[in-house]
Amino acid sequence: MTSEPVIIIGGGQSGLAAARAALTAGLRPVVLEAGSEPVGSWPDYYDSLTLFSPARYSALPGMPFDGDPDRYPRRDEVTAYLRRYAQTVDVDIRTRSRVTAVRPRRDGGYLVHTDAGDELGAVGVVAASGSFGNPYLPTLPGQDDYAGDLRHVAHYRQPEAYAGKRVVVVGAGNSAVQVAYEIAAHARVTLATREPVRFLPQRLGGRDLHHWLRVTGADRLPRRVLTRLVRHATVLDTGVYRDALASGLLSRRDMFTAFTPDGVSWADGTPEPVDAVIFATGYRPDVAYLKPLGALDHGAPRQVGGISTTHPGLVYLGLEFQRSFASNTLRGVGRDAAHVMTALAAHVSRRPRQRRQRKADVASHLGSGAQR
Known part of the structure; x- marks a missing residue:
């Protein structure tokens, strides 16, 4: 030694x-x-x-x-x-x-x-x-003038703090969807993403996905291969998150383009008052x-x-x-x-x-x- x-x-x-x-x-x-x-x-x-x-x-x-x-x-x-x-x-x-x-x-x-x-x-x-x-927090026009609660998911703890509020969660990955889903039981929530949310089944053939990643060796694929295969964020799901979007418990919109003093301006130019914005942006x-x-x-x-x-x-x-x-x-x-x-x-x-x-x-x- x-x-x-x-x-x-x-x-x-x-x-x-x-x-x-x-x-x-x-x-x-x-x-x-x-x-x-x-x-x-x-x-x-x-x-x-x-x-x-x-x-x-x-x-x-x-x-x-x-x-x-x-x-x-x-x-x-x-x-x-x-x-x-x-x-x-x-x-x-x-x-x-x-x-x-x-x-x-x-x-x-x-x-x-x-x-x-x-x-x-x-x-x-x-x-x-x-x-x-x-934590990575993007900067958008009007962000400094926004008077609501703006934070990264690193500083999020519990959904009860958002009870009765209008909330936007930014991101299309696991954390974004998981947090948006649990807040939706207490508030009105929209997922803001640049592309549609992509889901990956948590279980295949009666076994967890990670069993198949292990036995196929996919868990060990080198970066140069992964970057060709994994081009978009995916969310592991038993079906509950997909159902939440399909039922309207969660809504999804294309990423907003700017903040306003009391909310956000969506991609189509529509402004909307929003109480809180949570960035799950990695x-x-x-x-x-x-x-x-x-x-x-x-x-x-x-x-x-x-x-x-x-x-x-x-x-x-x-x-x-x-x-x-x-x-x-x-x-x-x-x-x-x-x-x-x-x-x-x-x-x-x-x-x-x-x-x-x-x-x-x-x-x-x-x-x-x-x-x-």
């Missing part, structure tokens, strides 16, 4: 999977988690959030979910699971340690700075901080601490398969479609962790030889200079 640590930034599902894989690869991991416990962003998701994959397909390496393997775990179950998982991984986990910057060292290592003023040396860095801290990698390295391209990591293309010894985990459809999920991050940690361990093992070679080159240069 190396004497100098590998710093893992983030103690959620990606960071914990990275820590376990680091031990297997013979590295010494130190996990830095910004929150009060190593469970990532799970406690901050909306109350009713439910996994779309059954428990049997949703575990990290080495520890299955307890209980019925065919149930769909909810937010608090996942949080409790991660809490237990952290206890099984015998590594140094430091909570309330938010990383503010990563800088290069002359020897090829890194200095990791935290908001507490700490400076930690590292032989390698794993950016496993996810994306929940960086997230971007939360890796601003890598800016001092020059490792980002307009905020996005410059990487292939989780391996930095700019800095040896820097790897990523939990990026959407990093290596497969499941890369940023509980069921898929373990495979990616093993991949990037194998690469990181190979880099670390080469460093002593590289340093010795540099010293030899310097000695040779000095010797030739003396002869002249």
Whole structure:
């Protein structure tokens, strides 16, 4: 095991999977988690959030979910699971340690700075901080003048807060439809999307879709294949969401073009008063601490398969479609962790030889200079 640590930034599902894989690869991991416990962003998701994959397909390496393997775990179950998982991984986990910057060292290592003023040396860095801290909120004309409740789904918690109101939910993915559906029991809700909502059956042939993704290998398809096959957002559905749209419980309209002071202006120019607008428009990698390295391209990591293309010894985990459809999920991050940690361990093992070679080159240069 190396004497100098590998710093893992983030103690959620990606960071914990990275820590376990680091031990297997013979590295010494130190996990830095910004929150009060190593469970990532799970406690901050909306109350009713439910996994779309059954428990049997949703575990990290080495520890299955307890209980019925065919149930769909909810937010608090996942949080409790991660809490237990952290206890099984015998590594140094430091909570309330938010990383503010990563800088290069002359020897090829890194200095990791935290908001507490700490400076930690590292032989390698794993950016496993996810994306929940960086929600993507589009900007539309008139947005600053809108007087209603405007938020990203990252800041949504319960449907009861919208009782009796007129609500628009923006987005055509799983979160958008799930949130719109539960609010519709308390308020009048419209889904605003750029294209019709596309549904994918939750169960096929009596089995959950994830069974078929596993046995066919579709869950492991590389990004270059996925981007050709998956061109639009799809919603996993048992039929309840499709029925809600068909029955009028939920309505859908083409995306509005602007805000008005009291609502929105729809694509056909019709204005409508709206009490609240919730954007379920996704997230971007939360890796601003890598800016001092020059490792980002307009905020996005410059990487292939989780391996930095700019800095040896820097790897990523939990990026959407990093290596497969499941890369940023509980069921898929373990495979990616093993991949990037194998690469990181190979880099670390080469460093002593590289340093010795540099010293030899310097000695040779000095010797030739003396002869002249």
